[in-house]
Amino acid sequence: MSFPVPGISKETTHCPDWSSRLHPVDQFPYALGEHSDLFRARGTHETKPRPKLFAIKCLRAGSSSNPNFNSELQKKLVLQGDALAKLTHENICTIRGIVYNTSRFPGIVMDFYEGGSIVNRMKEHSYTNDEKLSWVKQIASGMRYLHRMRPPVVHGDLRGSNIFLNAGGKIVIADVGMVYITDTPEFTMMQSAATARWTAPELMDPKVPRQSTSIEGPDCTTQSDVFAFAMTIVQIFSEALPFRHVNNDTTCIFLILRGQRPELPQYVQGQRSLSSLVGECWVREPSKRPSMTDICWRLGMSASS
Template identity: 30%
Template sequence: MKVLRYFQEGTERETLLKALSKEVLLWRQLNHPNILPFLGVNTEMFSPSFCIISPWMFNGDIISYAQKNPLDLDAKLKHTAQIAEGLVYLHGLDPPVAHGDIKGANILISDDCNSCCLADFGLSVLDTQSMNPTQTSSTQGSLRWLAPEFINPPSYTVAGAGMLIPRDIYAFGCTIVEILTGKPPFSHLSQDITVAMKVLGGERPSLPVDAIPVDSDFKSIHLILEGCWSEKNSNRPSAQIVLDLISKSQDRLLVGVQVSTHISSLC
């Protein structure tokens, strides 16, 4: 259950409710193991706030979970691939559907700890309908994952729905770094405004060498990030391409483990 505390009244609240109804209807129709199911919405229990209802995920989000249960590189790549599979599903719908707020806090771990899913799908529409501050704004606290064209829209010429899918891809690149390091993008910077200025100046999050090896076996991961963070959003790869590259890294990691195990058995 998630309570969305918006403070509109009268016609503004009705407009917001219509936008919410459209989004939750779409969410209700989604069916994929890596997308958190939607169960319903309640507009009365916490009135005037809205209540979104979805399955309770006991293990919480992937970042909090990993802090208590450290994940090895294989597990991190597995969960990253699962999120990519969820994005392939969303972006492959007709018409394509954008998540709108991809980050570690919106990736939940299953009860059996073997898979993860994207949560808080579609809530970004509420921000576009509301001009007032909200405690649950889907982009509040998400600037570190936000593509440059959304940090400063007037500086970019591409507009409309065509921006939404590339925004997901950019955020996913930031989330890959977050999963691999356990820290948010630009974790060395304390102020979001500083992050915004860095991104608009062309800087991107860094991936420490201790997070993933910088060698030919994992070159695909670095290629993913480079592509996801392209300044020109039309140059960012599709979710399917990202998934394929992650899978290559998984395969190479598996081969490396098998070779290492074989060598150890000979000693």
């Protein structure tokens, strides 16, 4: 059975089917993610000299013995796409729609960011600590917006590779909630342990019970997002992975579970308020971590910034 699956909703008012609106630019993926391929596309009838580019994030999964996999995946994509397309914040990536004709699996349409993630940006350009601190504040602002939604929107995979700079130099957080779509054997079997460096201990400790048996997908929370935020601060100011001197990603799981944390970058060490904040964000007990609203306040941000 191919996509779109007959009899299953393939779009919503907020997240329409863009299959006929876009023409792919790339024959092969422009970039590869852990469970997706990224293609660039432009409007089908675009005639401008420099047409606006869009990014199509096409899911990539292994084989499945589940006869309902395609229909379940389409339902998830449409529901998640509809929820995310309603988000409006300058630091949160805008979801435009869904496409069904670019790859084997459906794709999510979003804006394309020419320079790539902040990880790529830092490899190619030099940024001051003041600029990096501005990034941190913008990330905090976007995450505060998500967590203030009712119900709160959990990112689930906050890290440098999912954070971009737009043409105006503003931070844009992408891949919000994608973990809830890809948390199936067809996708998790293809994922690496690389994300463990940002993952809160309660999500990796088999002795910690799930907070709610009714939740589908990983038991990510706003508190686990806060933990990942702290690790992202380390990544930004060190321009390296958390636990930069540990080559094995899996080893980081055991380090985090034993209570070890990465060494703070020199700049963060020199800012007492920032180093204290990071330390509170990655404490083992989730309930003792500050909220994103508290974090913004402690970073000197106003209620509207």
